[in-house]
Amino acid sequence: MSHDHDDRPQLTAAQAEAALRPPAGRNGGDLVVETLQGLGATTVFGLPGQHALGMFDALRRSSLSYVGLRVENNAGFAADAYGRITGEVAPLLLSTGPGALTSLAALQEAAAASAPVLAISSQIPTAGLGGGRHGYLHELRDQQASFRGVVKSVHTVRTASQIPSAIAAAWESALTAPHGPVWVEIPQDVLIAGTVLPVVSAIDATPRELYPRPELTLAAAHLLSNAERPAIIAGGGVVRSDAAGKLLALAEKIDAPVVTTYGGKGAFPWKHPLSLQSWLEDRYTTDFLESADVLLVVGSGLGELSSNYHTFAPRGRVIQIEADAGKLESNYPALGIHSDAREALADLLDTVEPRRDESAAERVRTLLGKVHDRIAAQHLTLEQQVLDSVREALPDTSPSFWDMTILAYWAWSAFDARHPNTMHSAQGAGGLGYAFPAAIGAAAADRTRPVLAVSGDGGAMYSIAELATARQYDLPVTWLIVDDGGYGILREYMTGAFGETTATELSRPDFVALAESFGVPAVRTTPESLAADLGKAFAAPGPSVVVLPALLRMFEPTHL
Numbered sequence: 001m002s003h004d005h006d007d008r009p010q011l012t013a014a015q016a017e018a019a020l021r022p023p024a025g026r027n028g029g030d031l032v033v034e035t036l037q038g039l040g041a042t043t044v045f046g047l048p049g050q051h052a053l054g055m056f057d058a059l060r061r062s063s064l065s066y067v068g069l070r071v072e073n074n075a076g077f078a079a080d081a082y083g084r085i086t087g088e089v090a091p092l093l094l095s096t097g098p099g100a101l102t103s104l105a106a107l108q109e110a111a112a113a114s115a116p117v118l119a120i121s122s123q124i125p126t127a128g129l130g131g132g133r134h135g136y137l138h139e140l141r142d143q144q145a146s147f148r149g150v151v152k153s154v155h156t157v158r159t160a161s162q163i164p165s166a167i168a169a170a171w172e173s174a175l176t177a178p179h180g181p182v183w184v185e186i187p188q189d190v191l192i193a194g195t196v197l198p199v200v201s202a203i204d205a206t207p208r209e210l211y212p213r214p215e216l217t218l219a220a221a222h223l224l225s226n227a228e229r230p231a232i233i234a235g236g237g238v239v240r241s242d243a244a245g246k247l248l249a250l251a252e253k254i255d256a257p258v259v260t261t262y263g264g265k266g267a268f269p270w271k272h273p274l275s276l277q278s279w280l281e282d283r284y285t286t287d288f289l290e291s292a293d294v295l296l297v298v299g300s301g302l303g304e305l306s307s308n309y310h311t312f313a314p315r316g317r318v319i320q321i322e323a324d325a326g327k328l329e330s331n332y333p334a335l336g337i338h339s340d341a342r343e344a345l346a347d348l349l350d351t352v353e354p355r356r357d358e359s360a361a362e363r364v365r366t367l368l369g370k371v372h373d374r375i376a377a378q379h380l381t382l383e384q385q386v387l388d389s390v391r392e393a394l395p396d397t398s399p400s401f402w403d404m405t406i407l408a409y410w411a412w413s414a415f416d417a418r419h420p421n422t423m424h425s426a427q428g429a430g431g432l433g434y435a436f437p438a439a440i441g442a443a444a445a446d447r448t449r450p451v452l453a454v455s456g457d458g459g460a461m462y463s464i465a466e467l468a469t470a471r472q473y474d475l476p477v478t479w480l481i482v483d484d485g486g487y488g489i490l491r492e493y494m495t496g497a498f499g500e501t502t503a504t505e506l507s508r509p510d511f512v513a514l515a516e517s518f519g520v521p522a523v524r525t526t527p528e529s530l531a532a533d534l535g536k537a538f539a540a541p542g543p544s545v546v547v548l549p550a551l552l553r554m555f556e557p558t559h560l
Helices: 013-020 028-039 050-059 072-086 104-113 160-175 188-192 214-225 236-240 244-254 283-290 341-351 360-376 381-393 406-414 435-445 466-472 488-498 511-517 530-539
Strands: 043-046 065-068 090-094 117-123 153-156 182-187 230-234 258-260 275-277 294-298 317-322 335-338 400-402 423-425 451-456 477-483 522-524 544-549
Touching: 028 050, 028 160, 028 188, 043 050, 043 072, 043 435, 050 090, 050 117, 050 188, 065 435, 072 090, 072 104, 072 117, 072 435, 104 117, 117 160, 117 188, 153 160, 160 182, 182 188, 214 294, 214 317, 214 335, 214 341, 230 244, 230 283, 236 244, 236 341, 244 341, 275 360, 283 360, 294 341, 317 341, 381 406, 381 530, 400 406, 400 435, 406 423, 406 451, 406 488, 435 451, 435 466, 435 477, 477 511, 477 530, 511 522, 511 544, 522 530, 530 544
Parallel strands: 043 065, 043 090, 090 117, 117 182, 153 182, 230 258, 230 294, 258 275, 294 317, 317 335, 400 423, 400 451, 451 477, 477 544, 522 544
Antiparallel strands: none
16 A cells, blocks of 8 residues: 655755754653644643653743643633633643642533643653552542543553654644543653654644535525524534624524524624624523524524523524534434534525515514613612623723623623623633633733733632732733622522522632732722723733622523
8 A cells, every 4th residue: 555645744854864863851741842832832821740840841942831820720711711712722731630630620611611721631650550559649540530521532641652642632632623621641750751752843633624514504594594583592602613704694694683692702793783682591582582483503502591591492493503413402402513613604604595584673672672671670770880881991802701700690691792702701610710810811822902800709719829820920911809798699599599698708808908919909999980990900011900899789580
């Protein structure tokens, strides 16, 4: 059997000589960083530990930019945000056992949000592997087992020669739709042992494209072309596949109103005549979507939040475009199309027949009016004032990252993201502590624009250590902390369910003084001065903290 090598890069004489005589002093860690460089990585996140020192030593000899956080879970959140913002793989370097396990909550969020995080962890020495209970520092009987149910794929290295291929396979897995976190583990002795293997050059790990099947596109196009009241739900898959332009063109071609999920914020222009905005936790919106005779769901599994807590019961035909095959029809019967959102929307746009519906924009206006009146009747002016002040101050193209806090719950429904891929939260997995370390990751990806993090005082305490990180790297992150003296949303949930609260009230520090002790400028603000104080913080270089003492309330749910 012959092989055609013409399309492969050919080594020059100098490169061939270098491959035969690699530089001295390299180890397994060098193979890790050389592979990452060959794959195109420029920035890595992490936290060193004893077993992982071979990787961190090799960073000195590389061109990779390293951002070190103070807690592994926060490093994972930073990598998650870097992956979301850039669409590129975000390497995350971790140590064995406790260091690795501390990243699990962040990797769960990356999995839920389809963020391409490449976690590379050390392992105990090879002699201790196999679950033999040898008593090595950080030893787990089966470290991989803790990650298999969280990440997309697990890749094991046991010799130096396996390092480039394992990392390349993980890289390809992370970037194959749907994006997601992947796990590579390498024993300590393999990382620190010297190697005479050639320096890793450019390495190909191009992800495979995920195209829709043509007969499914034809069937979907026929349904949409002949629909009387089509509607579209746009999820996070539209944002991740950079398909907002295709979505807009399709919606306008068939006059279909569009609502975005919380993961899909910014996927459709907020003030477009066909925009239902993001009011998914609203019975008027749920009724509107139920009345559609054809409902196109793009890049969403229609989970708990997107289905108004599973009260949504569509009466028409559902077409579901989803890159994660496991989510197809997982909640509702549908014409399921396993595809990247961009590719499927492009094919639909080419295939669907134009249709006109002069009533579509009017039906959208009527719905939004009902939503507005429902919220207005609850007299929640403070909450809307605070959210409006954040929107006024935040530059249009600046990314924002929101923790699991009441202001974020408002923002999911009521905040105009203005651009795709600029508003992110931890609502995929729902863990606390996401916003500030994620904002650090986004700022590391692009230092030219300020980044906003929004936390409550409870969530902020998860991330205080990263004030040191923001200061050390002088990152343009403004952290808005809404201080209400406890876990505010849990306070509301418990009061509603049980009539009183338990474990929701918190003692907390003077956040202004605490930030200043890290060398980070901080200010205590009011609802009236919030926009101005945020504006000053965004305009100043480096990190800053704005503390808003306020007791915010949620709007009434409609699913009960």
